[in-house]
Amino acid sequence: MGKFIVFEGLDGCGKTSQIDILARRLKEKGEKVYVTAEPTNYETGLYLRRILSESLEKDIYLLAALFLADRIEHITHPEKGIKKYLDDGYTVICDRYYYSSLAYQGKNPNCNFEWILNLNLNCERLLTPDICLFLDVNPSTCKDRIDVSRDNIELYEKSVEEMSNIRRGFLDVFSTLKKDYSQNIMIIDANGSIDDVAKEILKYV
Ligand SMILES: Nc1ncnc2c1ncn2[C@@H]1O[C@H](COP(=O)(O)OP(=O)(O)OP(=O)(O)O)[C@@H](O)[C@H]1O
Numbered sequence: 114m115g116k117f118i119v120f121e122g123l124d125g126c127g128k129t130s131q132i133d134i135l136a137r138r139l140k141e142k143g144e145k146v147y148v149t150a151e152p153t154n155y156e157t158g159l160y161l162r163r164i165l166s167e168s169l170e171k172d173i174y175l176l177a178a179l180f181l182a183d184r185i186e187h188i189t190h191p192e193k194g195i196k197k198y199l200d201d202g203y204t205v206i207c208d209r210y211y212y213s214s215l216a217y218q219g220k221n222p223n224c225n226f227e228w229i230l231n232l233n234l235n236c237e238r239l240l241t242p243d244i245c246l247f248l249d250v251n252p253s254t255c256k257d258r259i260d261v262s263r264d265n266i267e268l269y270e271k272s273v274e275e276m277s278n279i280r281r282g283f284l285d286v287f288s289t290l291k292k293d294y295s296q297n298i299m300i301i302d303a304n305g306s307i308d309d310v311a312k313e314i315l316k317y318v
């Protein structure tokens with residue numbers, strides 16, 4: 114059984130850059146590595162990408178349910194699912210997982226956190242990651258990076274204030290998951306250079 118590693122963080126925190134570096138290093142060590150992301154490229158994931166990129170107005174419970182449906186397919190797909198790769202001995206590195214649902218939807222004041230927590234944590238199909246690495250970057254740095262690197266600003270990238278609320282949501286989620294579910298979650302100060310952050314990540318993987 115391979116290892117299941119999840120990266121989380123605000124939009125623009127540097128997940129893609131760090132996942133690329135880690136995947137390369139693990140492959141150089143001879144590991145079989147599968148990199149994947151949520152939302153996925155399955156139908157529900159593509160619909161979610163459209164909602165995000167076009168900032169379509171959707172009920173928050175509908176959004177949470179769509180992310181969960183996408184996640185179940187992400188795990189269980191018979192050929193390309195995370196479970197299949199783990200069973201085949203791959204290290205799976207996943208860009209976002211249920212921590213994002215708990216922070217982005219669950220901590221939204223119009224949503225019931227316990228409902229989303231139960232749906233995700235008590236769903237027998239979902240696997241618990243071996244480790245979640247949260248790249249903690251100042252929200253205004255994330256916003257600057259997004260504004261510089263992309264033309265299209267997505268649903269959860271509109272303001273530093275909203276991104277700061279999401280960051281606080283993540284930190285709350287992590288204390289609950291560590292205390293009540295004994296989950297292995299590392300909060301990494303990722304404000305430094307790409308190389309410095311990559312070195313820090315290697316301490317935990
Ligand atoms: N440590 C860093 N220092 C400076 N710039 C960085 C750092 N990490 C990433 N960047 C830059 O910030 C931008 C966003 O990085 P990246 O795509 O890795 O983040 P992400 O978390 O995957 O973003 P998104 O959630 O928007 O997909 C890119 O232009 C990248 O080169």
Ligand SMILES: Cc1cn([C@H]2C[C@H](O)[C@@H](COP(=O)(O)O)O2)c(=O)[nH]c1=O
Pocket residue numbers: 124125151152165180209210211213214215217218267269
């Ligand atoms: C899995 C998941 C994701 N989201 C949001 C968080 C981000 O704004 C986007 C994904 O963007 P990225 O640049 O590809 O990281 O989706 C969410 O709100 N809930 C979720 O469960």
